[in-house]
Each structure stands twice: as C-alpha cells, then as structure tokens.
Amino acid sequence: xxxxxxxxxxxxxxxxxxxxxxxxxxxxxxxxxxxxxxxxxxxxxxxxxxxxxxxxxxxxxxxxxxxxxxxxxxxxxxxxxxxxxxxxxxxxxxxxxxxxxxxxxxxxxxxxxxxxxxxxxxxxxxxxxxxxxxxxxxxxxxxxxxxxxxxxxxxxxxxxxxxxxxxxxxxxxxxxxxxxxxxxxxxxxxxxxxxxxxxxxxxxxxxxxxxxxxxxxxxxxxxxxxxxxxxxxxxxxxxxxxxxxxxxxxxxxxxxxxxxxxxxxxxxxxxxxxxxxxxxxxxxxxxxxxxxxxxxxxxxxxxxxxxxxxxxxxxxxxxxxxxxxxxxxxxxxxxxxxxxxxxxxxxxxxxxxxxxxxxxxxxxxxxxxxxxxxxxxxxxxxxxxxxxxxxxxxxxxxxxxxxxxxxxxxxxxxxxxxxxxxxxxxxxxxxxxxxxxxxx
Amino acid sequence: xxxxxxxxxxxxxxxxxxxxxxxxxxxxxxxxxxxxxxxxxxxxxxxxxxxxxxxxxxxxxxxxxxxxxxxxxxxxxxxxxxxxxxxxxxxxxxxxxxxxxxxxxxxxxxxxxxxxxxxxxxxxxxxxxxxxxxxxxxxxxxxxxxxxxxxxxxxxxxxxxxxxxxxxxxxxxxxxxxxxxxxxxxxxxxxxxxxxxxxxxxxxxxxxxxxxxxxxxxxxxxxxxxxxxxxxxxxxxxxxxxxxxxxxxxxxxxxxxxxxxxxxxxxxxxxxxxxxxxxxxxxxxxxxxxxxxxxxxxxxxxxxxxxx
Numbered sequence: 001x002x003x004x005x006x007x008x009x010x011x012x013x014x015x016x017x018x019x020x021x022x023x024x025x026x027x028x029x030x031x032x033x034x035x036x037x038x039x040x041x042x043x044x045x046x047x048x049x050x051x052x053x054x055x056x057x058x059x060x061x062x063x064x065x066x067x068x069x070x071x072x073x074x075x076x077x078x079x080x081x082x083x084x085x086x087x088x089x090x091x092x093x094x095x096x097x098x099x100x101x102x103x104x105x106x107x108x109x110x111x112x113x114x115x116x117x118x119x120x121x122x123x124x125x126x127x128x129x130x131x132x133x134x135x136x137x138x139x140x141x142x143x144x145x146x147x148x149x150x151x152x153x154x155x156x157x158x159x160x161x162x163x164x165x166x167x168x169x170x171x172x173x174x175x176x177x178x179x180x181x182x183x184x185x186x187x188x189x190x191x192x193x194x195x196x197x198x199x200x201x202x203x204x205x206x207x208x209x210x211x212x213x214x215x216x217x218x219x220x221x222x223x224x225x226x227x228x229x230x231x232x233x234x235x236x237x238x239x240x241x242x243x244x245x246x247x248x249x250x251x252x253x254x255x256x257x258x259x260x261x262x263x264x265x266x267x268x269x270x271x272x273x274x275x276x277x278x279x280x281x282x283x284x285x286x287x288x289x290x291x292x293x294x295x296x297x298x299x300x301x302x303x304x305x306x307x308x309x310x311x312x313x314x315x316x317x318x319x320x321x322x323x324x325x326x327x328x329x330x331x332x333x334x335x336x337x338x339x340x341x342x343x344x345x346x347x348x349x350x351x352x353x354x355x356x357x358x359x360x361x362x363x364x365x366x367x368x369x370x371x372x373x374x375x376x377x378x379x380x381x382x383x384x385x386x387x388x389x390x391x392x393x394x395x396x397x398x399x400x401x402x403x404x405x406x407x408x409x410x411x412x413x414x415x416x417x418x419x420x421x422x423x424x425x426x427x428x429x430x431x432x433x434x435x436x437x438x439x440x
Numbered sequence: 441x442x443x444x445x446x447x448x449x450x451x452x453x454x455x456x457x458x459x460x461x462x463x464x465x466x467x468x469x470x471x472x473x474x475x476x477x478x479x480x481x482x483x484x485x486x487x488x489x490x491x492x493x494x495x496x497x498x499x500x501x502x503x504x505x506x507x508x509x510x511x512x513x514x515x516x517x518x519x520x521x522x523x524x525x526x527x528x529x530x531x532x533x534x535x536x537x538x539x540x541x542x543x544x545x546x547x548x549x550x551x552x553x554x555x556x557x558x559x560x561x562x563x564x565x566x567x568x569x570x571x572x573x574x575x576x577x578x579x580x581x582x583x584x585x586x587x588x589x590x591x592x593x594x595x596x597x598x599x600x601x602x603x604x605x606x607x608x609x610x611x612x613x614x615x616x617x618x619x620x621x622x623x624x625x626x627x628x629x630x631x632x633x634x635x636x637x638x639x640x641x642x643x644x645x646x647x648x649x650x651x652x653x654x655x656x657x658x659x660x661x662x663x664x665x666x667x668x669x670x671x672x673x674x675x676x677x678x679x680x681x682x683x684x685x686x687x688x689x690x691x692x693x694x695x696x697x698x699x700x701x702x703x704x705x706x707x708x709x710x711x712x713x714x715x716x717x718x719x720x721x722x723x724x725x726x727x728x729x730x731x732x733x734x735x736x737x738x739x740x741x742x743x744x745x746x747x748x
Contacts, residue, residue: 005541012537016529213524217585220491220518221541434455 005222009230010237013205017238027242031249053095053123055113058083060102064111067134071126083114090116098127105135180386181359187309188355188383195316195378196348198239199324203337205231206328206420215420224417228329229409232321239317240310247306308385308394315401316378319408320344326412329419330427330435340429351376355383362387372397374404411436444469444593444624445490450499452485459485460496461648467626467641472619474639474656475628476736478744482648483628484521487597490626491518503593514543517591521598521628523582525570532557532566535585542589549588556584576607583611587618594618596627600634612638632737642736646744660733663742667732668716671702674724679703682723687716704732 017023056079059065068076079086079097086097094116101110111131113119140148206228209215218227327340354376358367362384371380371389377397381389418435419427427435445467452460459482467473477483488494490501492508501508503515526534532553539549557563560580570578579602587594596615600608615625616638629635635642635656642659644652652659667690672679680703683689690704705716720726734742 008537008540016526209526212527213520213522214526215524216493216520216522217518217524217538217582218541219493220516220520221513221538 004226006226006230006233009222009227010234013231013234014237014241017201017235018241023238023242027245031246031253035253052093054093055096055098055127056086056091056094057098057100059100061100061104061110063138064100064104064131064134067137068130071130074123074126087114100131104131105138183305183386184355184359184362184383187305187385188352188359188379191309191313191316191378191382192348192352192355194239194243194313195320198235198317199320199344201235201238202232202321203324203328204334205235206325206416207331207334207337210329210420211333219417219420224420225413228322228325228413228416232318232325232409235321236314236317239313243313305385309382311398312378312382312401315374315398315405319374319378319401319405320348322405322409322412326415326419326432329416330422330432331419340427340432347375348379351379355379358383362389368393372400374401377401442469443467444504445626446502447486447490448500448502450486450489450496450501452482452489452494452496458648460489460645462499463645463648463650464499465643465650465653467624469624470619470622471624471641472615472639473624473626474635474642475626475645476630476632476635476642476740477628477645478630481645483645484597486645487518487520487595487626487628490595491516514589515592517542517586517589517594519582519586519594519596519599521601523579523602525578525582525585527571528569530566531568531570531573531581534570535581535588538585539588542591544589552588553584556588560584575602576604579603579607583614587614590623592623594623594625596625598629599627600629600631632735632740635736644740644743652739652743656736659739660736663734663739665706665732665734666708666710667704667706668713668729669702669704669732670720670729671700671727672720672724673701673727676701676703679720679723683719687712701727 052073052075054075054077057065057068057076058079065076065078070076076098081091083097083099086094096113096115096119099112099114101107104110111128113124113127140152145151209218215227222230323344324341327337327344330340331337351370354366354370357364358370358380361367367380367384370376371384371393374397378401381394381397385394414436415432419432443466447463447465450460450463451458463482463486475483475486485494489496490508492510492513503509503512529537535553536546536549539553540546544552554563557566562577562580565573565577565581570581573581586596594615599611599615603611612634615627619625639656641655642653643650654662680689683703683705688706690706707713707716717726717729720729
C-alpha cells in the first residue's frame, strides 16, 4: 500500500496512551511509591537492628560471665533464676539463655544458647566469638608472657579487604559486589516487569480492536502486519518514554540526595574515578560506600548498564510483544488468553527464577546458557552485566535475540492476520499452528 | 459502458468449506451494483477479496483494466458489515486518522471532514469520544469516513443493517448522490426492497456460485411471466368475451371484485403486445397497461431454490 503506514499507526498508539490519565498517574506515582517503599524498608530494618537483645547467662565455670561485654545490640545479664524456671516462663524482654559448662576451658562444646525466637547467624557468631576470645585470652595468660597486653594491642590488625576486578584490557577496577548485586536485581527485575507489563498492553490492545470490530476497516487500508508492528512499536515508544521520565527523575532526585547527604563521599568517589588512590584515613564502611558511589558516578559503567538495558529491553519486549499480539488476535476476550499465554509466561518466569542464581554466580553455566537463549537472555544478561561480561557473549546473545525476534514477528504476523477475523471460538495451539500455514 | 471492476474465476477455499467457487462478474462504471445472496453464500468473502483483505486461491481481480494492486486501497472506500471505531478516541481525530490511512493529508482530511460534519449537522460531535455516541450516530461517522477520500469504487457490506429507517433513507440518498457524482457503488444485501430501489445491476451468489448476473432490467425481463394487466373504463365482460377468442385471459382474482376494472392476459410472444394494445384501444378506454414482472424477491427465492 505504497508508503508503509506503520509510523502513522504507531503514532496513534503512542498519542492515545500517553494522554491517558492512567499513564500520567503511573508515571508520576511509581517512582514515588518506589522511594517510599525503600524508605519504609530501611526504617523497618534499622528498627529491627536497634532492638536490644538481652541474653541471660548461667555460667557454671564462673570464668566467662564476668568478662562478657555488651556488643552492638546484644546485652548480657547474669540470670537470677534457674534454667527450668526460665523454660517454664520467659523472663520479660529476654532474647535467650546462654549456658556455659564447667569445663569450657577444655571442652569447646560446653556452651549452649537457648533462644525464645529463632536466632540469626550474626548473633550466634557474635556470642561464639566473645566466648572464644575470652577462652583464648585466658589460655594465653596461662603462659605467663611478659607485657602480654601490649603485645596483643600491637598485633591487633583489622583487615579491610579491597576488591578489584581485572578487566579484559588488564586494568584493574574497584569492584563493589553489593552494588553489582543491587544493579543486577534492579535491572533484571525491571526488564521482567516491563516486558510483562507492556507485552500485556499489546495483547489488550489487539483484543480491544477485535471486540470494537474496528479491524476490518483498518485492514482494508493497511496490511495486518503493518497494523501489528505499528501497535508493537507505538507501545514500545510509550514504554521508553516512561522509562526516560523515570531515569531523569532518579538521576535528579538521587543526585540531589547524594550531594545533600554525602557530599564528602562524592568528592572521594570523584577522585577515585579520576584515578586517585583511596584516602588512607577512611574507615572500611565509608570506603565501601565511596567505592559504590564511584561506580555509580562512573560514566562508562553506567552507560554500559543503561545501554545494555535499552538494547535488551527493546529486544526482549519486541520478542514477547509479538507473541502477546498473536495470542490477543486469536481470542475474543481476555478471559480466554490464560491457556495460550503459557508459552509466554513460562520462559519469562523461568528467567525470573534463574536471575537469582545468575546474581550469585554470574559466570556459572546456568547464567551463561540462559543469557544466550533469546527467551531468557534479556533478564539474565541484565543480571550478569553489572559484574562484567565478555563482549563476545553479549554480542552473540544480542544477535540471537534480534534474529529470534524477526522470526517470531514473522510467525506472529501469520497467526495475527488469521486470528483477527476469527470470532466465537477458543482456539487451541494446534489451530494456531494451522493458521501459520494458511495462504493469504 | 466501460467496466470498472472485473472478477475472473475467483475461487477461495477455507479449511472446511469452499467460500467462492469459480465466481466471475463485471461491474460497469457508474453503476449501483447489488451483490445478493443468502447468508453464508460467500458475498463477504468476495468483498474481502476485492478489498485485498484476503487473497483468492485462484482467479484474478481487475480494477480499471489493471490487476488489483496495493495502491488501489486509495481508490476504494469500504464499509464492512462488522462496523466499529476506536471507542476511546475522539470523533474528529479518529476520522482524520482513518482518512490519513487512506492517503489523505491531515490538512485535506480536516477540511473535507468539516464540510461533511456541517452537511450532516453534527459539528458538535467533533470533540466527543465515540463511546459517547449512540449506535446510529457512530454509523454516520463511519459512513463519512468511508467516503471521505472520494474513492471511485465504494463497497458497502449490508449497509442498511443496523440503521434506523431515517438514517437508512439518508444513506440511500447519499449512495445515489455519490453515484451521480461518478462513483461506482457495490453493495451486498439480502434486503430485496433496497435492491429494486437503487440497483441497476446485480449478481446473485448462492452456495459459493454466481447463479445470476446482469442488469436489473434484463433479468426482470428475462424472468417476465408474459402476463399483462390492463386497467380500463368500459364493459368488462364484453371485453373478456372478445379477447377470449385469440388470447389466454386469466381467471378473475380477488382484486377484480374489489372494484378495479382489470383483466390479466397471457401472451406467448412479446411481439403480440402491439396487436393486443391496438385491439384494447379500439374496444375500451385504457387507463393502464403493464407487464406483471416478478419482484426481485421472487426471482431471488426461485433462483436460490434452484427453480431456474
């Protein structure tokens, strides 16, 4: 039909959708809700950590209890009742009971901790560490070494491990595994959510056109393929617009927040990006944060992530949107889509679950293969990218993704042009395959 | 008359049935062409093929002497039986969108739409959403959208279904008006009354075959009964006795008793009309003389029943 009308159709889809109140509201509300949720989570976590945990000590050896010192939120107190009494009735505010056996100096298993709620690894480790230190100190003292206290003070050397990743070009880079993990999770989840959200939007759009009976008029003016592609691309531009607004929002609000709360760190991070060494007088925690910030403000690193996200989001969205469009064309209303959606939802869900593995082991075989398979690669590769992935793997994965997309659009187009004129029956998969072979 | 559209030996099969089997027809330019047939006969499939919505398995379609090409959608306006508009879109914007899909520029479309809206007195609909319009109102908008790009060939699939009588009449006048301006109109229907009122050519499709084609005149003539009715002033019985000698005069029906002075005469040959009229003229004062022509409805039912 002469000039392709995909642009015209895409423009309508775009205009209709971005002008909707619901679009404007979600675009504004989502980042606010996200920030709100994060603040709430942080608040709950600090509250939980701030809660004092009282541990009642029954020390049969008489050695340990006097030397136990409160540490963090852990408070030690000598028990004033017997174990049996405390078992019957928990003393108010008690977290647990620590029992030290008489022979703690010779039997490493002579200490037990009873808790009223399930304990955590951190607490167990803290308690065990204290007892170990007290026992070790005592044993050391039994050797009658002169100036022992000074010697001990002199040899105390806490180590702050500085992690660096060796890049392909042989340079080293400060790495922050917490940041990598957070980005992996965030980007993987975003791709998953966006593909699902906007793919469903394509499907709903097709069903709406079908139930409005507007398709026959449309198809007398444009080819069904143009109609399908116009819709897919129009909605893609809606998604990218929304994303752009969010990125701008995060950059501005995040940047302002960092500058306000952590101006000093920003300077350190900026210096690090400029190649300066880490200031020596920083304590390890602050240093971690500085490394994180240095990565966040490292333009090349962020460009890799944002660029990767864009490429994988577009590819993944296009691939799945074509499938969603085919499903939408085959049914009369949304209720009938469940069954046909399975081939879409299963790989997406699979990708979502493999993502957690990929975050932990970004270069393992599971992560490797699933980041090449086009149906899962957008989510999995995004979960791997923050850790650094060899360029050839990204290249192969992107090429596979876009090739599969082209093939899928072709197949979906065949189903679509038959499906949009099928009313009144719930098609099965075998029927969809038959439609692919129809000559039009 | 030059032909605008030619359908040649078109066959279209679906998985379980044949929708069109070797159908051919010719549409003269400037005609109002009726595509008749019972439900499920294959009319809509044929219309979809002409609109390039679907392709025939075999056979060809020619427009203006050239095989149908993608650009031809600009020359065709199509109002499908299943009508619909985007419900959430505003009327004016939507009409512009459809016009653009048919190759009009935004500016040209706006100008023409304003004229049509003025003509129908519906300017105030422009910024309404389609969902706010009644069904009849939406149909009007859809009609305007169909004809806006001034196509030389207009195709209406069951145009009168769903229209109330007033709007159906408006539509009929618009169709004839478009024909007078030089457009060719094809419409499918099973409403025979509308066929007799506005069609000049028809094709009757039944069970995926073209079973009857031609100008309305010729078809009705061909299916004429050879029975002529004369209404006159004079002595009825005298005339009957006089004619009985040379002609077959049909027995009186009820309506004769109802006070109309008429007789029905069967003629074997059309050539005998002149002699008959001359004889009648000599005997009585003729008030009317006409051939009893079967209605399209009768022809339709007879043809479909295979009684032709």
